[in-house]
Amino acid sequence: MGTLLLSGIARSFGDVAAVRDVSFSVPAGTTFGLLGPNGAGKTTTMRMILGILIPDRGKVTWDGAPIDLATRRRFGYLPEERGLYGKLKVREHIAYFGRLHGVAPPNDERRADAWIERLGLGEYASRPCAELSKGNQQKVQVACAALHGPELLVLDEPFSGLDPVNAETLLHALRELRDAGTTLILSSHQMWQIEDLCESFCVIADGTVRASGTLEQLRASWPTRIVEVEPPSPRLREVFDAMPEARALPNADRPVLAYEVPASADSAALLRRLVAANDVTRFERVEPSLRDIYLRAIGAAA
Amino acid sequence: MSTLGVVFGAEFVRRMRSRAYIAGSVIGALSIIALTVLPTVLTSVMSGSSRRIVLAGPPALTAAARQALRADYEVTAVVPPFTGTATSAYLDAHRKASALVTIAAERKGLRVDAYVRDPSLVRESLSRDLGHLQLAMALGVPPSRVVADTTVHVDVHDISGRFANPNAADAAKGVAYLFVILLYLAILLNAQAIMTSVAEEKTSRIAELLVAMLDPTQLLAAKILAAAATSFIQLAIWLVVGLGSGRVVAALAPQMATAGSAASSATLLGNVDVAPVEIIALIAFFIVGFAQYGVLYAAAASLINRTEDLGSVAGPLVVPVAFAFVLAIVGLGVPNSPAVVATSMIPLLSPFVMFTRIATSAVPAWQVALSFALDVGAALLFAWLAGKIYRVGLLLYGRPPSLRQVIATLRS
Numbered sequence: 001m002g003t004l005l006l007s008g009i010a011r012s013f014g015d016v017a018a019v020r021d022v023s024f025s026v027p028a029g030t031t032f033g034l035l036g037p038n039g040a041g042k043t044t045t046m047r048m049i050l051g052i053l054i055p056d057r058g059k060v061t062w063d064g065a066p067i068d069l070a071t072r073r074r075f076g077y078l079p080e081e082r083g084l085y086g087k088l089k090v091r092e093h094i095a096y097f098g099r100l101h102g103v104a105p106p107n108d109e110r111r112a113d114a115w116i117e118r119l120g121l122g123e124y125a126s127r128p129c130a131e132l133s134k135g136n137q138q139k140v141q142v143a144c145a146a147l148h149g150p151e152l153l154v155l156d157e158p159f160s161g162l163d164p165v166n167a168e169t170l171l172h173a174l175r176e177l178r179d180a181g182t183t184l185i186l187s188s189h190q191m192w193q194i195e196d197l198c199e200s201f202c203v204i205a206d207g208t209v210r211a212s213g214t215l216e217q218l219r220a221s222w223p224t225r226i227v228e229v230e231p232p233s234p235r236l237r238e239v240f241d242a243m244p245e246a247r248a249l250p251n252a253d254r255p256v257l258a259y260e261v262p263a264s265a266d267s268a269a270l271l272r273r274l275v276a277a278n279d280v281t282r283f284e285r286v287e288p289s290l291r292d293i294y295l296r297a298i299g300a301a302a
Numbered sequence: 303m304s305t306l307g308v309v310f311g312a313e314f315v316r317r318m319r320s321r322a323y324i325a326g327s328v329i330g331a332l333s334i335i336a337l338t339v340l341p342t343v344l345t346s347v348m349s350g351s352s353r354r355i356v357l358a359g360p361p362a363l364t365a366a367a368r369q370a371l372r373a374d375y376e377v378t379a380v381v382p383p384f385t386g387t388a389t390s391a392y393l394d395a396h397r398k399a400s401a402l403v404t405i406a407a408e409r410k411g412l413r414v415d416a417y418v419r420d421p422s423l424v425r426e427s428l429s430r431d432l433g434h435l436q437l438a439m440a441l442g443v444p445p446s447r448v449v450a451d452t453t454v455h456v457d458v459h460d461i462s463g464r465f466a467n468p469n470a471a472d473a474a475k476g477v478a479y480l481f482v483i484l485l486y487l488a489i490l491l492n493a494q495a496i497m498t499s500v501a502e503e504k505t506s507r508i509a510e511l512l513v514a515m516l517d518p519t520q521l522l523a524a525k526i527l528a529a530a531a532t533s534f535i536q537l538a539i540w541l542v543v544g545l546g547s548g549r550v551v552a553a554l555a556p557q558m559a560t561a562g563s564a565a566s567s568a569t570l571l572g573n574v575d576v577a578p579v580e581i582i583a584l585i586a587f588f589i590v591g592f593a594q595y596g597v598l599y600a601a602a603a604s605l606i607n608r609t610e611d612l613g614s615v616a617g618p619l620v621v622p623v624a625f626a627f628v629l630a631i632v633g634l635g636v637p638n639s640p641a642v643v644a645t646s647m648i649p650l651l652s653p654f655v656m657f658t659r660i661a662t663s664a665v666p667a668w669q670v671a672l673s674f675a676l677d678v679g680a681a682l683l684f685a686w687l688a689g690k691i692y693r694v695g696l697l698l699y700g701r702p703p704s705l706r707q708v709i710a711t712l713r714s
Contacts, residue, residue: 030520050514069517073305077514083507087316100515144511 002063003027003151004183006051009058010207011044018044020207023058028151030176031184033198035294041207042187043080046154049185050077062152072101076150078180080157082141086130090121090140093129096145108147115143118173135166142170146177153177155186159193164179171197196291203297209298215290222263222288222296229257229274230282239270239277256282305516306524313528317495318535326491327536331543338547356396358384359405367405370435370445374427387676388417404426412436471662475634478661481584482630484537488588489595489623491536492529496596497603497612498523504604504648504695517685519689526596530589580660583670587660590677591653594684595623622650630654637663647673649680 004026011019017099019041036042047053049060051072062071085093091112098108116125119139120183124132129140136159146153158174159167167190174197178184188194194201196270211218229236232255238257240246249258261270267285274280288296317323355371356379357364364380371377378397388402396402401418414432434452438445500522512521571665602615629651633642635660646655646665652673659665 047510052510052513069515073515075514077511079507079510081507081510083503083509083511085316085508086506087500094310096312097511100305101313131342 002151004180005061005064006045006049007058007061009045009048009060010057011048011053011056017207019048019055019204021058022202022204022207022209024202024209024212026183026185028183029178029181030200031178031186031198031203032154033194034185034187035194035201035290036187036204037298040204040298042204043156045204046077046156046187049152050075050154073100073130074148074151076101076145076148076153078141078145078153078155078158080187082134082138084129084140086122087128088125089128090132091116091125093140094143094147098147101148101150103137103148105215111147112143112149118176119143120169134161135163137171138162139166142173146173146182149177149180150182152185153182155184157188158186159190167193191291191294201290203294205298210299211293218290218293219287221301222293224260225263225265225288226286227259227261227267227270228282228284228286229259229280231255231279232257233278235278236274236280239273243270306520309512309516309521309524310528310531311613313525314531317528317532323495323532323536330536330540334540334544335396335547338544341550343551344639351543354378354379354397354398354399354400356393356402357405358382358402360407363405363407366439366445367403367432367435370430370431370438374431388709390419393419405432411440436677474661477584478630478634478658481588481661482627482658485588485591485654485657486623488500488530488533488537488592489619492533492592492621493595493599493616495532496525496529496599496611498609498617499529500600500603500692500709501606501609501612505607505609509604513693518692519685522597522600522688523685525600526593529596533592569588583674584657586674587653587656587677590681591650591675593681594650594653594677595619595682597681597688601684601691601695604688604692626651626654630658633658634662643669647676649677652677 006025009019009022010017022041022045024032034045044053049067051067051069060067064228066070085096088096094107094112094115095105098111099105105110113125116122119142121136121139121143123137124233129137132140138158142155142158144153153292155174158170171193172182174186178197179264184197186194186198200212200214201218203210211221213221216234226249236257240248240257243259243261243265245265246260247260249260269281271283274283353374354376357367357369357371357377358381360383361380368377368380378399383406384402384404393399400420401416404415404417406413412432412435414428416428433449435445437452438448441448500509503512539554598619599616602619603612605611606615629642629645632641633645633655636642642655642659645651646669647658656665656670656673660670
């Protein structure tokens with residue numbers, strides 16, 4: 001198993017620069033979340049990882065070497081735009097992609113059966129793919145991408161279009177792959193799922209990296225924290241107002257005081273001052289969520 | 303198994319199972335049977351009655367005329383000189399004869415009147431056969447003597463040394479014509495299948511998955527090879543059905559006056575004088591010709607965004623196929639003219655034209671080798687370009703890429 005390394009890759013389409021400068025590394029066996037708004041360059045970055053597009057600049061390596069066709073056959077890919085051969089039956093379709101990835105018969109069909117079972121597609125195994133619902137078609141494609149036990153699995157918006165039950169089934173399957181040693185790269189707008197699954201993240205906007213690292217690293221670089229205090233009494237408010245760097249946050253829907261304070265602020269000293277001013281029934285220093293970090297990174301934070 | 307083999311196998315099975323392929327094969331076979339059998343049967347049925355005639359005239363004259371007409375007509379009755387007008391009922395009464403032919407000797411020669419149901423069925427052979435009789439009477443010799451004396455045998459000697467006998471030259475033209483037709487049919491019948499396959503993968507976005515693990519040139523090559531294989535199977539079925547039905551017609555209808563079409567086909571095939579190495583060359587040009595057009599059609603299909611748009615890119619590509627077809631047919635008459643020799647060196651045209659030249663003339667080996675090398679080189683170049691265009695085209699959705707975009711991408 002190797003490490004994926006992207007070094008300053010860039011790609012333009014005519015006058016449009018889809019990716020300007022993206023660098024990150026994904027250690028073997030880890031799960032990596034690629035975040036960004038629509039048009040940020042996530043799909044183009046993924047396509048460059050998979051050799052579908054060739055970077056105009058920079059390089060992509062796997063285990064220290066450029067990624068050739070033989071290496072790419074050991075990868076798996078779930079593109080954002082789903083595509084299946086509508087007339088092929090589900091089992092045939094999955095087995096065919098297994099063979100394309102180098103799984104020789106009869107293992108192709110054995111593994112297809114195992115993935116059909118794992119993703120709950122048993123009743124559809126002998127039906128043409130075109131007859132399946134969108135969600136089930138997506139599960140077929142996941143099986144096609146993962147059947148061969150890929151070293152690296154790239155999933156572009158894998159949860160879009162899935163109902164909660166199917167999304168949970170997919171999450172479970174991805175965790176199993178991760179546990180088996182597959183390196184996962186996925187993009188998603190479902191923050192809770194990606195936060196739950198991934199160990200490190202990269203936020204891309206306008207073709208450049210805005211933030212990257214583990215959640216702890218991202219939080220450590222976050223400049224402020226939110227402190228919530230109850231009850232929302234005027235005396236407690238005065239304590240915050242006395243802090244020049246504290247900023248009140250609108251919180252009309254809950255009976256709570258919410259302030260943004262510097263990350264370096266001494267929480268214990270603040271709590272002592274609050275208690276000295278008034279009774280405090282709740283004091284909470286809220287860590288920024290992945291969503292907060294994402295919104296700030298792309299410049300859309302409130 | 304290599305990825306080429308995997309894609310080839312899948313494409314082959316998919317094509318063989320497709321309803322369009324099965325229906326096309328069956329309909330094609332039935333059409334060939336119909337085309338082989340029906341003309342023979344219809345001609346036989348129609349000519350069966352048109353050959354029957356009633357002869358009227360003086361006994362000595364009708365006896366001689368009967369002899370003269372023996373090869374082309376069946377005389378159902380000989381009656382005394384006829385003075386009235388023949389009616390259909392009269393002809394029906396004489397085994398449904400098609401005509402009453404009255405003969406009389408006059409000072410200038412024979413006077414012949416033919417009373418027929420259908421004037422268009424009066425044959426030239428009636429005039430020719432009775433012409434022999436008239437000449438024989440004038441010379442006072444038997445009609446058979448006249449027939450023998452007016453037949454001149456011409457010995458044709460092929461100074462190129464290409465053919466053992468003149469019949470072999472005709473047979474070779476037949477072989478060339480057959481290969482030209484087969485290649486033309488194979489390209490046109492499979493172009494749609496190749497284009498549909500590529501377009502479906504693009505419009506369904508499967509192409510993106512495939513390119514992630516396959517070289518586009520290999521992918522296209524596998525598709526075209528699969529189309530070629532299924533096409534050859536289809537053509538082989540049609541060929542076997544055609545030859546089989548021809549033999550059946552020849553075997554079942556020996557009594558039919560015009561079962562000759564099948565018999566003459568068999569004779570033609572028996573005269574084929576094409577060496578095995580030339581047959582191999584013809585097959586090689588067939589394959590490389592199919593490949594050249596196949597990759598062009600595949601590349602064109604990768605540029606469209608909806609399968610409904612296939613016609614707009616397929617149309618212009620029919621032009622070189624049709625042009626090459628016409629050139630090859632024209633070349634049958636003048637296989638060694640400078641224009642035909644020159645076009646036999648131009649890729650896309652040469653597979654067709656070389657069929658004509660190889661089958662009908664003694665083409666220098668270096669010309670065959672050069673033409674084939676150019677064709678293979680062009681096929682590889684087309685495949686490489688098609689792979690590039692495929693890679694560009696498959697990620698361009700919404701509108702077809704401009705020529706400038708394609709060229710810029712090819713350069714990059």
